[in-house]
Amino acid sequence: MVPVPDEEDKATHRTRNRWGEGDRLRGEILDAASRLLSELGGEDGLTIRGVARAVGIAPASIYQHFTDRNALVTGLMRHEFARLRELMAEADAKTDPEDVVGRVRAQLYAYCAFAVDNPGHYRLMLSSSAARPTSAARPEGPMVDVIDTVAEGLARCDEAGHKLRLPSDRAAVMVFVGVHGRVALLHSSPSERGRKRLIPFVDELVSLVFD
Numbered sequence: 001m002v003p004v005p006d007e008e009d010k011a012t013h014r015t016r017n018r019w020g021e022g023d024r025l026r027g028e029i030l031d032a033a034s035r036l037l038s039e040l041g042g043e044d045g046l047t048i049r050g051v052a053r054a055v056g057i058a059p060a061s062i063y064q065h066f067t068d069r070n071a072l073v074t075g076l077m078r079h080e081f082a083r084l085r086e087l088m089a090e091a092d093a094k095t096d097p098e099d100v101v102g103r104v105r106a107q108l109y110a111y112c113a114f115a116v117d118n119p120g121h122y123r124l125m126l127s128s129s130a131a132r133p134t135s136a137a138r139p140e141g142p143m144v145d146v147i148d149t150v151a152e153g154l155a156r157c158d159e160a161g162h163k164l165r166l167p168s169d170r171a172a173v174m175v176f177v178g179v180h181g182r183v184a185l186l187h188s189s190p191s192e193r194g195r196k197r198l199i200p201f202v203d204e205l206v207s208l209v210f211d
Helices: 022-040 048-055 069-093 100-117 119-128 142-159 168-188 192-196 198-208
Strands: none
Touching: 022 048, 022 069, 022 119, 048 069, 069 100, 069 119, 069 142, 100 119, 100 142, 100 168, 100 198, 119 142, 119 168, 142 168, 168 192, 168 198, 192 198
16 A cells, blocks of 8 residues: 655645656666665665655656565665766776776776765665575675676686686675675774775785785
8 A cells, every 4th residue: 555645745846747757756766765875874764765865856766666675675775886887997998907806996997986985875785785695506696796796896807817826707706705794894983094094905905816
């Protein structure tokens, strides 16, 4: 049953999307939820009513795209992972194509910048993206996709003559765990000095996976 908006919600004014623009509204809902998550610092205070108010629509309009708050949070998590992957891809594309090691580092720099600048989003993504086993016993999930991206970059390095100490998939996991641990320490004890040490740390960590 779709909740009936109260008087406060009925008073919300917004230009109605034209027919066929439902995807646009869904994007606006997720963008608003992302902004609220930044302001709140975490998902606990994120509500359907609050997101609706931020977009300028009635809560009932959100239920047309997300069945409940859990569905909204899941959608937001996927939205943020897509944003992270896009930032990593952009960092890769801006690096000299021949500098295959530099491309991996650039992706990890982008990952660290996202995690540090968006602590609430990062916590949501880590807590809501548990890998799911498949029939082939291989985990699946948005975080696995991020690790796979790093693995692909490391495989390119190996093919270009930068020999790895481990298979690319295992090396990617090792690098990711190290970067995540460093970011977690910075989140627990934020400091400008700690943030400045992220890039040198990434450089040192990446160097460890090569012979």
